[in-house]
Amino acid sequence: MKKSTLDKIPLKNLAELISKSDKEAxxxxxxxxxxxxxxxxxxxxxxxxxxxxxxxxxxxxxxxxREYVEVQNIKSYLYKAIRYRCYNNLRNSKFNKIQIETASSITVNPDVELDENVIALENKIYQSIQALPERCQEIFRLSRVNFMSNKEIANQLNISQRSVENQISLALSKLRKDLSIVKFLLF
Known part of the structure; x- marks a missing residue:
């Protein structure tokens, strides 16, 4: 792959290519x-x-x-790695009061600090939604992502409001079933 093409690939996909020893990635x-x-x-x-x-x-x-690193968020992984290296370096060296205060006050952007469990749950939800029939996915997303009412969805898709309700009920039932194992593991 050409580098200009690689610039447009999501970080997760770059990490997958790197695990296969892709130097350009x-x-x-x-x-x-x-x-x-x-x-x-x-x-x-x-x-x-x-x-x-x-x-x-x-x-x-x-x-x-690279072949052994399995993470959902490579950016988070790398930032955590550099943070730990820095803290280890500070721990092993003599440093002044200003450095101690600065190190304790630093926070990481929440986008980077996402907990791996939350990322795993998010991926599981995404996979469950992807496994729904296409029409069911569309109705579910309009309802839960776009916050449209059942009546608005029915009008937009030219179907009955009862059909919308049935599809949302089907989607929620499937999600509950798919996520019950995750719920058990997390709680």
Whole structure:
């Protein structure tokens, strides 16, 4: 694949290509995330040279373990890896009061800090919806994603309101069944 094509691929797909030793995919992901990761590491360490080394170590480690790394959100995985490297570096070095205060006050963007369980649940819900019949999916999305009333859906799709209710009921029943195992595991 050409690099310009790889730039348009979602991060999850890049991670899948990298697990198959695709160097161009790795370079694309590296180009996308190097600067933000470096900035993040620098904000924790407050030493540009050490931050650069730590980010480099994370990328080297990721490449070496690419075949074994199985994550749903590669960006979250890499940010957690750099955070842990930074904290380990701080723990193993002598640092001043300002560095301690800064390290304890840093937060990660919630988009990056998504819990793996939430991501897994989100994927399971998406898969369950994808498994529904096409018309049922359409009606369910109009109802639950677009927040349309049953009457509005019926008018838009030129079907009876009772048909809309039946399809939504079918979708919810399937989701409850598919997610009952997840609910048991999480709670």
């Amino acid at each position: 790795f370079n694309t992901l590296f180009d996308l995330l190097w600067d933000p990761m470096y900035t993040y590491a620098t904000s924790i360490i407050m030493d540009t040279a050490i931050a650069k080394d730590l980010v480099q170590e994370v990328w080297i480690d990721y490449w070496q373990r």
